Amino acid sequence: MSDRKKLIVSHAPFLHCGSKISTRSYHIMIAALPAVLHGFYLYGIPAVGVVALSISSAIIWEYLINRLTGKPTTIGDGNAALIGMMLAMLFPATTPWWAVITGTFVAMVVGKHIYGGIGGNPFNPALIGIAILTLSWKNIFNIDYALLNYDFGFQAAYPLAALKHGGPAAVDSFNLFSLFIGQQTGSIGSAFGLALLFGGIYLIIMGFIRWEIPVSFLAGLLITSLLFHLSDSARFAGPVFHLLTGNTLLGAFFLATEDSSSPVNFVPMLIYGAGAGVMIILIRNIGGHVDGAVFAILLMNLANPLLDKIRPKALGKVGSHA
Amino acid sequence: MREMLKMIIVLTALCSFSGGLLAALRNETMEKIENQQLEFVKGPAIRNILKGSANDPIADRFKIKDGETEKSFFVGKFDGKAETVVFESTGKGFGGDIGLMVGVNVADDKIVGVGVTTHSETPGIGSRAQTDPRFAAQFKGLSLTGDFKVKNDGGQVDAISGATVTSKGIAVAVTEAAKTYTSLKPQLAEKLKGFK
Amino acid sequence: MAKSVTQEFTKGLWAEIPPFRLVLGLCPVLAVTKSVENAIGMGVAVIFVLVGSNVLVSMLRKIIPSKVRIACFIIVVATFVTVVELLMQAYTYPLFLKLGIFIPLIVVNCILLGRAEAFAYKNGIISSFADGLGLGIGFTMSLTALAAIREVFGSGTFYGNQVFGPDFQPFNFMVEAPGAFVCLGLMLCVMNSIGKK
Amino acid sequence: MLIHMIKKPYLKYDVIDPACKPVIIPVPGKAVIFFNGISDGKKRLLFKAGDKVKTGQKISLFADSAEYAVATVSGTITDISPYVGNFGKTCTAISIDVSEDDFDDSFGKETAGQPLESVRNYLSCLPGNLPVNNLFDPEKKISTIIITGIDADLLVVTNQHIIKSKQGEIKRGIEILKSIPGINNIVIAVRREFVQGYGHIGAEIRNIDVRYPSAFPQLIIRDLLGKTIPAGKTPEDTGICMISAEAVASLGEAFLHNRIPTGKIITVIYKDEKKLVSARIGTPAGDVLKALNININNGDRLITGGPMTGSCIYSEDYPVLPSTDAIMIQDGNSIxxxxxxxxxxxxxxxxxxxxxxxxxxxxxxxETKRYQEAAEQYDLYSCIECGLCAYICVSRMPLLQYIKLAKHELAGIKLTEAANV
Structure with missing residues (x-):
């Protein structure tokens, strides 16, 4: 039996659809790219610097943690780069370098690797990073204050801050269409609604994100803001204004849909999305913060494990499920 | 039974020893602690009101019975005359009682200054009553008689923006101080004569 | 095998350093480590109480009946804590104001009852003294280490002195409660990975 | 094969090419027959190396056991040795040096009087693996038989071929199955394309969905009968017996020709091609491939069964079994x-x-080996082991293997517990 061939033995199934984590990460980054490019166009070199620093430092943190914990290097899956990019999209263009590096550190270490790395994080790491930074350095994240030295060809006030301090009357002058095509101030990646919308639809069609979450997210946001607007239009702005300003669209398509921190079953996805949409409006209209997207999504992340217990009955199970 | 007895004896002995030790220590430190409390809780406000006084107002204090309670008065000497006293009064704020030190010149009944000692107001909003010197400064020179009210209620006090309840509480505290002062003035004048 | 007095002392400094190795007494660790000053104050208070209660319990270990030993330990510990509280009020009042409720809460710190039960009740006075002192110093060291990190990054100061110069914008998160948890977790992680080698 | 839709991508079963005819594989020089059960060293062996066997001869290896195997070739036994398969399944391999076919006729003699007795005594090793033990188990109370005219796994077309080409045999097989007492319902599950021509076969014809894995027993029963099999139970526990079309055809053939059939139809899947072959049971896989001029190299994978649920074998000597519906060769580079x-x-x-x-x-x-919780809280036993999760998994986790292993481990725990009570 000397000519016996050495065969590989492994387990079924012997086919794979070919999907990869890296493909997933890079597609999401590509979908977000137009909005980021628009950020570069609006804010120039500083924005490029923030995005580049954020992505590279996120990758470096991931590499260092891999080395420290003695695990295989996982920067190749693109997840670190993706988190860095999402975080950069939430930064104002004038964010100083040390804040960017602290932000990626918090996102990668406190947001992701403390929980065991990819797939284990209960919160969206980028949101953890931005939330902790916002609480620590309010001035950096005050959009009006941060972008003081810029001269735009359009109304330069941060729409949500104007709404918070002046009520709907103060934001009447904003043209909804120019808001939609990105003529507004904000964080680097959040201004260009049109690009975010197309990026999101691309991701849904390619199957990288679940349509249930953004759709219910936007529905929750629109319905709640409409109810507020109808009850007192002198105090609360209309639904379309809320849709097009702040981090709404970025949150709906890119932040709330982060795999590990969002539910996977149908009904929970709807509740999760709608809950985040409703929370945003509650925070914007009666809460203390100017934009509620970050905290609203973090709150719903918290509810995710509980929500995901609502699931269809498995085959061959009798009686109801908890 | 023996064991039981032993348990009781040991516990009793230990408790008595502990109680005795603590009681002795407490007696020993009581005065020191009171001084420390005055120094660190009320001291800053008192010293701020009596800035430039020749004596140590916390050392030079006396007590007068006001009905059931005893009130502490801190004396400040200016130009060799002991005419200024500071005492504490309270009013209801947004988060609870606000302690207010009110300094008054006995010679002309005018307020020398006020300062918040203890409070539990919202940080950054109500707490500005303690930290913002402009709010306290407006009381200076007013006569310590009658009622104090915020301007919304038709009074003379400018409220801190966003902290109307706190401002009202302080106005009430000053009003209280005026009442106390009016009723205790004779005794106060008597005591002050003792300081030379 | 009984250890030498020196060993009893040094084990508290590294091998059994309380918050990190024993994971005991976390309440003050989280609560008072906003600044190095607080941490040292707390540490000194704990050293005093720990040494005192260890020695006293060890002295009385022959007399205390085992059925009521926990009650006796608590009386001893509570006495020392009250002594510390009164002394602090009398001599270091500003520190007392900052540490506040956490001074009386030393009574329920697991380290004290734990050492009384696990060590002092079974060992001689000298060993108990060494054990108490070692663990107390270890506790103070870990508190100070944690406080140093939190204070330097969270307030930009060390023991009240500016570290980074006036342009530094403090990373407030570190001095908030969640920052304490995150910091402690990361330090535990580092300590564990050092311990493994 | 994978159809992308916004919501659900799905895999589709292949339809057999009508022109496809099985290639006849010559009788091999050496054959191996697997016998269920293993010698514990105490049992007296009835056969030993050097004994001669005839084609169709019943081999009862141990003196006091009802188990038997059927020789599918004639020749001399050269070796009897234990064999351990996947998940510790044990059996005994009987190697035979093949000579000229010499048919044993004891089956034909008994059929005249009592067909069911001879089914029970001779036909448990039919091509297609007729579940004789289940059919005649008085405790199972089988009342419904489902004949699967479609293979559960992807790419495999063995049973489709049988349904198309062996109507007569199937009809005869059904007649015999109907004579089993207690059976009152026989259903044939086939693809819609094959429903024609089965009008008077004597059983109800139902068509099943084209989406993988609708041909899995649990799903056929759910879709065709509207019944659910409780998680962790087998179809037989609820009185339903699943029989492959090939087994029914072999059953019919045995009675039509008075001889136990020995040829197995196999789908050989190699790269993008698939071929039907007919080989003697016991033929080593290597001989089948040699006859088709397929070379396998170091580092390739040789799989019995289909791409989703099959299992790897590590030697070309592994024989064709009564249940081997497919042999798949996967190129080392494409793994x-x-x-x-x-x-x-x-x-x-x-x-x-x-x-x-x-x-x-x-x-x-x-992953953390908490099998008990997995079974209680997360529906481990509801899994039908179709392998789709592992097929689609972005992280490429061996999900199906985890599940199979968990079930195996839990079964082991249950056995130990039962032994200790």
Missing amino acids: EPFSDYPCINCGECIRICPANVPVNMLVRYL
């Missing part, structure tokens, strides 16, 4: 390895799972 990446909770498996198993949660428990 996509599983990874040790963690689950990223993307939810693809949840959406593709036909049994609604919360795979994302389940795998977190299985």
Whole structure:
């Protein structure tokens, strides 16, 4: 039996659809790219610097943690780069370098690797990073204050801050269409609604994100803001204004849909999305913060494990499920 | 039974020893602690009101019975005359009682200054009553008689923006101080004569 | 095998350093480590109480009946804590104001009852003294280490002195409660990975 | 093969090419027959090396056991040795040096009087694996038989071929099955394309969906009979017996020709091609491939069964068994390895799972070997082992293997517990 061939033995199934984590990460980054490019166009070199620093430092943190914990290097899956990019999209263009590096550190270490790395994080790491930074350095994240030295060809006030301090009357002058095509101030990646919308639809069609979450997210946001607007239009702005300003669209398509921190079953996805949409409006209209997207999504992340217990009955199970 | 007895004896002995030790220590430190409390809780406000006084107002204090309670008065000497006293009064704020030190010149009944000692107001909003010197400064020179009210209620006090309840509480505290002062003035004048 | 007095002392400094190795007494660790000053104050208070209660319990270990030993330990510990509280009020009042409720809460710190039960009740006075002192110093060291990190990054100061110069914008998160948890977790992680080698 | 839709991608079963005819594989020089059960050293062996066997001869290896195998070739026994298969399944391999066919006629003699007795005594090793033990088990109370005219796994077309080409045999087989007492319902599950021509076969014809894995027993029963098999139970526990079309055809053939059939139809899947072959049971896999001029090299994978549920074998000597519907050869270069990446909770498996198993949660428990909780809380036993989750998994986790291993381990625990009580 000397000519016996050495065969590989492994387990079924012997086919794979070919999907990869890296493909997933890079597609999401590509979908977000137009909005980021628009950020570069609006804010120039500083924005490029923030995005580049954020992505590279996120990758470096991931590499260092891999080395420290003695695990295989996982920067190749693109997840670190993706988190860095999402975080950069939430930064104002004038964010100083040390804040960017602290932000990626918090996102990668406190947001992701403390929980065991990819797939284990209960919160969206980028949101953890931005939330902790916002609480620590309010001035950096005050959009009006941060972008003081810029001269735009359009109304330069941060729409949500104007709404918070002046009520709907103060934001009447904003043209909804120019808001939609990105003529507004904000964080680097959040201004260009049109690009975010197309990026999101691309991701849904390619199957990288679940349509249930953004759709219910936007529905929750629109319905709640409409109810507020109808009850007192002198105090609360209309639904379309809320849709097009702040981090709404970025949150709906890119932040709330982060795999590990969002539910996977149908009904929970709807509740999760709608809950985040409703929370945003509650925070914007009666809460203390100017934009509620970050905290609203973090709150719903918290509810995710509980929500995901609502699931269809498995085959061959009798009686109801908890 | 023996064991039981032993348990009781040991516990009793230990408790008595502990109680005795603590009681002795407490007696020993009581005065020191009171001084420390005055120094660190009320001291800053008192010293701020009596800035430039020749004596140590916390050392030079006396007590007068006001009905059931005893009130502490801190004396400040200016130009060799002991005419200024500071005492504490309270009013209801947004988060609870606000302690207010009110300094008054006995010679002309005018307020020398006020300062918040203890409070539990919202940080950054109500707490500005303690930290913002402009709010306290407006009381200076007013006569310590009658009622104090915020301007919304038709009074003379400018409220801190966003902290109307706190401002009202302080106005009430000053009003209280005026009442106390009016009723205790004779005794106060008597005591002050003792300081030379 | 009984250890030498020196060993009893040094084990508290590294091998059994309380918050990190024993994971005991976390309440003050989280609560008072906003600044190095607080941490040292707390540490000194704990050293005093720990040494005192260890020695006293060890002295009385022959007399205390085992059925009521926990009650006796608590009386001893509570006495020392009250002594510390009164002394602090009398001599270091500003520190007392900052540490506040956490001074009386030393009574329920697991380290004290734990050492009384696990060590002092079974060992001689000298060993108990060494054990108490070692663990107390270890506790103070870990508190100070944690406080140093939190204070330097969270307030930009060390023991009240500016570290980074006036342009530094403090990373407030570190001095908030969640920052304490995150910091402690990361330090535990580092300590564990050092311990493994 | 994978059809992309916004919501659910799905895999489709292949339809057999009408022109496809099985290639006859010559009788091999050496054959191996597997016998269920293993010698514990005490039992007296009835056969030994050097004994001669005839084609169709019943081989009862141990003196006091009802188990038997059927020789599918004539020749001399050269070796009897134990063989350990996947998940510790044990059997005894009987190697035979093949000579000229010499048919044993004891089956033909008994059929005249009592067909059912001879089914029970001779036909448990038919091509297609007729579940004789289940059919005649008085405790199972089988009342319904489902004949599967479609293979459960992807790419395999063995039973489709049988349904198309062996109507006569199937008809005869059904007649015999009907004579089993207690059976009152026989259903044939086939693809819609094959429904024609089965009008008077004597059984109800139902068509099944084209989507993988609708030909799995649990799903056929759910879709065709509207019944659910409780998680962890087999169809037989609820009185339903699943029989492959090939087994029914072989049964019919045995009675039509008074001889136990020995040829097995196999789909050989190699690269993008597939071929039907007919080989003697016991033919080593290597001989089948040699006859088709397929070379396998070091590093390739040789798989018995289909691409989704088959299992790897490590030697070309592994023989064709009565249940071997397919042999698949996977090129070493095209092998996509599983990874040790963690689950990223993307939810693809949840959406593709036909049994609604919360795979994302389940795998977190299985990875940490918490099998008991996995079974109680996360529906381990609802899994029908179709392999779709592992097929779609972005992290490329060996999900199906985790699940199979968990079930195996739990069964082991149960056995130990039962032994200790």
